Amino acid sequence: MTGGPVGVALVGAGAISDAYLRNLTTFPDVRVLGVADLDVARAEEKARAYGVPVAGDVDAVLAVPEVEIVVNLTIPAAHAAVATAALRAGKHVYGEKPLTLDPEEGEKLLAEAAERGLRVGNAPDTFLGAGLQSAQRALASGLIGAPVAATAVMQNPGPESWHPNPEFLFQRGAGPLFDIGPYYLTALVAALGPVAKVAATARKARPYRVIGSGPKGGTRFAVEVPTHVMALLDFAGGASASSTFSFDSPAHVTMIEIIGTEGSLSLPDPNTFGGPLKVRAAGDDDWRELPVEGTTVGRGLGVLDMARALRGGVPHRASGSLALHVLEAMAAIAGSAEDGEFRHLSTTVREPEPLPADWNPEEATLS
Secondary structure (H helix, E strand, C coil): CCCCCEEEEEECCCCCHHHHHHHHCCCCCEEEEEEECCCHHHHHHHHHHHCCCEEECHHHHHCCCCEEEEEECCCHHHHHHHHHHHHHCCCEEEECCCCCCCHHHHHHHHHHHHHHCCCEEECCCHHHCHHHHHHHHHHHCCCCCCEEEEEEEEECCCHHHCCCCCHHHHCCCCHHHHHCHHHHHHHHHHHHCCEEEEEEEEECCCCEEECCCCCCCCCEEECCCCCEEEEEEEECCCCEEEEEEECCCCCCEEEEEEEECCEEEEECCCCCCCCCEEEEECCCCCCEEECCCCCCCCCCHHHHHHHHHHHHCCCCCCEHHHHHHHHHHHHHHHHHHHHCCCEECCCCCCCCCCCCCCCCCCCCCCC
16 A cells, blocks of 8 residues: 555454544544454444444454554453464554563564564554643643653552453453553653663452443452552653552542652643643642643544554654553563562663644545
8 A cells, every 4th residue: 555544454342442433433544444353243233333344353354455554452461462463464553552461472573563564553542642742842841840750640449340341451461550551651751751660569459359330240250460559660861750550449540740840740641632731830839721732532543643654654653662661661560569679671762753733633644
């Protein structure tokens, strides 16, 4: 393919697929050509709902020659296998987070993509939204001086009260660190640069949880991973951060605050695409809200940016290398929580280039 909209197929027709399909089917620079799932009937239902021409199993959508990017929305345990199959079918891959279950798998995936001349992209793409893009611009302008430290907190009771199939969120590759941590860590890396080393502690509050809604309501299932994780991060650029990721709190808390030499910046929830964004300068009595400029359209921005970058021959922002660095940071946090030692990261990454001010997902740029 040399021009025009980029053909895309989704693998995984679960709960998150609606958010992607709603947006990807409206972007003029993308054509959604297929939906696949182990449950073919579910794939067919989603395809009908969004006017997608092909539905079936993974092989069916990989066989569509016009598909250039496979959007991998499977559970974390299947990420590596599905992504590898897509690469071997000659397709670029954009996956949900985390990239893979562990950094070793991630490195193999990126190496195979490089050998085949293919791209890997990965969620989260929330850092491309108006809120976090505006935060990056504020930091680059020197609004709060040089960043010194950050605090990141995500606390809630856990997803089992509302998610109809929450078991995988408490298995290897998930939990609050690997499921929600990517939003916070990606936002921090985009703002402060790569992580150099980490230290952490972790706990599992109880061995079982109970599904609170849906057909399986009342079902008890085992918890395999820590549900409360606290980590310290040192960034290569000199800043540091403290972070908490918890499914054990009765209160819902989401925050990132970056402290600089001239003030503090309060970032929006990194699991969203909008604001609010606030600043408090040294000597101020209260926070002041800043303008938020950019797109708030939602999931799929990373796929669209990857599609446009593919046609333009330039790097895409929600890259596999960024996802691998965040994955290594999470794995290092988990490892430090087990042995009590600082863990140094071997990967590094450049902060993603900000989106152009006139970047518009709803405007056709590929012809």
